[in-house]
Amino acid sequence: MYIIGIAGGTASGKTTVVKEIVNSLPKGQVVVIPQDSYYKDSSHVPVEERQYINFDHPDAFDWDLLVQQLAQLRNGEPIDQPTYSYITCTRQPETIHIEPRKVIIIEGIMTLVSKELRDLMDLKIFVDAPDDERLIRLIRRDIVERGRTPEMVLSRYERIVKAMHDEFIEPTKKFADILIPQGGNNQKAIKALQMAIQYFIGNDSDV
Numbered sequence: 001m002y003i004i005g006i007a008g009g010t011a012s013g014k015t016t017v018v019k020e021i022v023n024s025l026p027k028g029q030v031v032v033i034p035q036d037s038y039y040k041d042s043s044h045v046p047v048e049e050r051q052y053i054n055f056d057h058p059d060a061f062d063w064d065l066l067v068q069q070l071a072q073l074r075n076g077e078p079i080d081q082p083t084y085s086y087i088t089c090t091r092q093p094e095t096i097h098i099e100p101r102k103v104i105i106i107e108g109i110m111t112l113v114s115k116e117l118r119d120l121m122d123l124k125i126f127v128d129a130p131d132d133e134r135l136i137r138l139i140r141r142d143i144v145e146r147g148r149t150p151e152m153v154l155s156r157y158e159r160i161v162k163a164m165h166d167e168f169i170e171p172t173k174k175f176a177d178i179l180i181p182q183g184g185n186n187q188k189a190i191k192a193l194q195m196a197i198q199y200f201i202g203n204d205s206d207v
Contacts, residue, residue: 002201003104007111007172008127009165011137013183017127018107024194031101035108038066039084041091050089056164058113067116073100086146112172126176129183
């Protein structure tokens with residue numbers, strides 16, 4: 001088994017990089033685990049107050065469950081991954097059954113924050129992109145996918161996203177084995193990454 005951690009700021013292009021990796025590998029050999037699925041449940045918080053929760057802080061994640069389930073996969077055990085709604089900010093009753101695969105990708109803004117989680121990874125990647133590009137993508141994404149207005153997105157970016165990125169996400173670059181500048185637009189870097197992963201997998205006796 002080969003576990004890959006992919007981190008980077010909000011709207012940096014992580015999803016694009018993940019898709020490129022998945023598409024370069026044989027079907028059925030890779031599974032992607034979004035770190036966002038492990039947000040703590042906020043159903044106990046009044047609806048009108050949920051917009052003020054800081055989802056860009058490490059405390060927003062259920063690290064114990066994430067580390068536990070990734071360790072289970074590494075040990076060859078299946079897991080029932082939680083699911084999370086961005087619209088209601090609550091953990092959903094449904095889970096996703098995941099069987100161990102040759103390649104496990106864990107992707108999210110703070111994938112490299114936890115040492116326990118990093119220690120389970122074989123390859124650590126940081127997807128980088130300029131702040132202005134990330135903000136533009138963030139506005140587009142949150143309007144379409146999360147039902148927010150431009151004003152809501154900008155307000156949250158100014159209040160929380162930028163500061164949390166600088167404090168918690170940007171520093172995790174130093175833990176990355178591979179840095180991909182220009183986010184998902186860097187096709188040369190992505191191609192080199194695909195080749196490296198295929199090489200590592202082909203030479204891993206445990207795979």
